Amino acid sequence: MFGTQSRTAGPLPAAARWARPRRRRRRLAPGKRIPYGRLLGPAALLGLWSLGSATHLIDPSLVSAPWSVVATAGTLIARGELQSDFLVSARRALLGLGFGVVTGTGLAVVAGLNRVGDAVVDGAMQVKRSIPALALIPLMILWLGIGETMKIVTIALFVLVPVYINTYAALTSIDSRYVELAEVVGLNRWQFIRRVVVPGALPGWFTGLRLGVTGSWLALIVVEQINAESGIGYMMFQAQQYGQISVILVGLAVYGLFGFVTDSVVRLIERRALAWRRTLAG
Amino acid sequence: MAANAGRLTSPADGSRSVRVTGLVRRFGPRTVLDGLDLEIEAGEFVALLGHSGSGKSTLLRALAELDYDAEGSGVLRTPPSLSMVFQDSRLLPWLHVLDNVVLGMRAAGDLGRAALAEVGLEGRERAWPNQLSGGEQQRAALARSLVREPQLLLADEPFGALDALTRIRMQRLLRELCERHRPAVLLVTHDVDEAVVLADRVVVLQHGRAALDVPIGLPQPRSPRDGDFQRYRDRLLAALGVTADGFPRPN
Numbered sequence: 331m332f333g334t335q336s337r338t339a340g341p342l343p344a345a346a347r348w349a350r351p352r353r354r355r356r357r358l359a360p361g362k363r364i365p366y367g368r369l370l371g372p373a374a375l376l377g378l379w380s381l382g383s384a385t386h387l388i389d390p391s392l393v394s395a396p397w398s399v400v401a402t403a404g405t406l407i408a409r410g411e412l413q414s415d416f417l418v419s420a421r422r423a424l425l426g427l428g429f430g431v432v433t434g435t436g437l438a439v440v441a442g443l444n445r446v447g448d449a450v451v452d453g454a455m456q457v458k459r460s461i462p463a464l465a466l467i468p469l470m471i472l473w474l475g476i477g478e479t480m481k482i483v484t485i486a487l488f489v490l491v492p493v494y495i496n497t498y499a500a501l502t503s504i505d506s507r508y509v510e511l512a513e514v515v516g517l518n519r520w521q522f523i524r525r526v527v528v529p530g531a532l533p534g535w536f537t538g539l540r541l542g543v544t545g546s547w548l549a550l551i552v553v554e555q556i557n558a559e560s561g562i563g564y565m566m567f568q569a570q571q572y573g574q575i576s577v578i579l580v581g582l583a584v585y586g587l588f589g590f591v592t593d594s595v596v597r598l599i600e601r602r603a604l605a606w607r608r609t610l611a612g
Numbered sequence: 613m614a615a616n617a618g619r620l621t622s623p624a625d626g627s628r629s630v631r632v633t634g635l636v637r638r639f640g641p642r643t644v645l646d647g648l649d650l651e652i653e654a655g656e657f658v659a660l661l662g663h664s665g666s667g668k669s670t671l672l673r674a675l676a677e678l679d680y681d682a683e684g685s686g687v688l689r690t691p692p693s694l695s696m697v698f699q700d701s702r703l704l705p706w707l708h709v710l711d712n713v714v715l716g717m718r719a720a721g722d723l724g725r726a727a728l729a730e731v732g733l734e735g736r737e738r739a740w741p742n743q744l745s746g747g748e749q750q751r752a753a754l755a756r757s758l759v760r761e762p763q764l765l766l767a768d769e770p771f772g773a774l775d776a777l778t779r780i781r782m783q784r785l786l787r788e789l790c791e792r793h794r795p796a797v798l799l800v801t802h803d804v805d806e807a808v809v810l811a812d813r814v815v816v817l818q819h820g821r822a823a824l825d826v827p828i829g830l831p832q833p834r835s836p837r838d839g840d841f842q843r844y845r846d847r848l849l850a851a852l853g854v855t856a857d858g859f860p861r862p863n
Contacts, residue, residue: 507702514676514696515756517716525715529706606706606740 368594394576399583402576411565416584419550419562422478423588426485427546431539433486434493442501443527455494463488464552471556481553488549492541500534501527533607536600543596547589628654628691628763630675630796635686637670637679637820644670645684646820654691654763655794657787659807661848662817668800671817672696672766675798691763691796695756697770701749703741703756710737713756720759727759728752731785747778751785758789765795769802783809787832804852808844809834816851824851 364370376396382388383395390398406412437455440447467484474480504527512522554563562581569577630652637645644667652658662668673679674688676696703712714724728734731751733744741749750770757765770786771779787810790797801807807814808828816824826847830840 507698507700508704510678511698511702511704512716513678515716515760521716525707526704529704532706604706606742 372590391575394579399576399579402574403580403583406565406577406580412580412584415560415562415565416588418560419554419584420588422481422485422553422561423546423550426482426549427489427542429482429486430489430546431493431542434490434538434542435497435535437490438494438497438501442498442531443523452498455491455498459491459495463491463549467553467556476557481550481558484553485546485549488545489542492545493535493538496534496538496541497531500531500537503534504530533604536596536604540593540596540600543592544589547585547592551585628796629656629689630691630764630798631687631689632671632675633687635671635674635684635688637667637674637682637684639682644682644820645674645686648686648817648821650815650822652764652796652798654796657790657797657799657810657812659799659801659811659814660817661801661804661807661814661852663852664802666817667820668817669768672768672798672800675764676766693760693762694764694766695758695760695762695795697750697753697757697765697767699769699772701741701746701753703749703752705741707741708737709733709739709741709744709752712741712752713759715756717760723759724755727755730758730789731755747774747782750774750782754782754786754789758793758795761793762795765790765797767797767799769800771806772802779806784833786810791832804845804848805836807848808841809836814844814848816848818851824848 379388379393380396383390383393383397388395394402403412437451441451441455442448463484466487467480470480470484474483508526508530509522512526517525550561551563554561555567558564558567562584566578566581569575569581630650632648632650635645635648635650636643644665648667648671650658650671660668660671670679670682674682674684675690676694703709704715707715710721710724710728713727714720717723725734725737728737731754733748733751733755736744736748736752741752744752750773753770767786771782774782783806786799797811799807799810808830811828813825813827815822815826818824826844828834828844830838830844834841836842836845
């Protein structure tokens, strides 16, 4: 067999070859992944914040110290408020995300695989895309009231756009050579979708999903400021009225943490599902 | 479709041969194939030579029914089962090598493994296509074509993108595989030597017709150093408008 290819670069004089360190890094790629590297930035910020609070450089009436935020969180958890508000928020975000991803993907599949669907759906979606989803809130309130339905629908409408756009782009850019191959090996429509279309569009779908996940939290924050009676946003809104800075910071931390965790989970799934790709991110 | 073409015993099996009569293919104002006639017997290995734009690929695509965007007329008869090898390996990057080989086949894992072993890729079943070298990818593509036991194998410059050494090995492999499975083969190539090494018959396309049809009466394995080999090569090169020293003939 002749499968192994030599990876030595160009002819080098013997001396130069000795002088080189044994392990060379790829020159133009970003290099090796740092273990838990994604925690470095947040940790540095937290460090600065602690330092600023401890040295009284940060006014506690504007930003509470990290430890008082932790203490407040402890109290809120002990009273059971944080958990119940978090569960309400998480339910809204996840339901909105779920509906948004399903509709966005469905519409993209209809538009991407069918000329009639393309004509009908894509034009409408491009119009929808240019209306900010949050601008629809007044209309949603009139139609659906101020309850959970309005909140979930608004989040879904917000999530739908990036999922649709990225999935549609991925579907329509599937290499026509693969379509030709599918015809030559005699795939039927279902096999073609399962073997070529879905895996080919998956990278784009994941990009849309990640934007959608972040978007769902973003939309959640907005809808929870509107006549909510529960949820993290409601908790923060109440705290604002009583000037409880540390409660607001707890709310922000919860939003941030869960945005970060959900995004990490999606990235992990993405890395598994797209193992066939060798990209710069490696 | 016959499930398994197997080894061919009767050379005059009409249904397994290829018959092209008066084939015309036009792309807009340009007539690429202009009344082409061609026959390939079952199990026969035909190489198709010609300049760029002489209609080689158009003919192949017509045989594979991939030319829906072309106008034309003529009669095409092909065996019910055919496979195609492209210039690029065209493996789906998201399927393991084995899944690529048996793409669209049902419960064919063992057949696929056997086909991979046949092309020297045993043990690479679970590799991703982009972990293979160019030559290995093209072997996998050959395995994908042959595991279907086609009665007609169409190959569109399958070794065009490979380096010279890999190319020679792949030519040998293709010849061996074809001798074992006996499909009718139509190999499009730019390489006169490749045509003479591999084919039972070489057809030169010119102005959309078969300008020359030369049976190669040399025993296998063939060597380009052989005197008869060189006579075939010179004749084919002359038909392509190139003299033995590489300069165009003054007309």
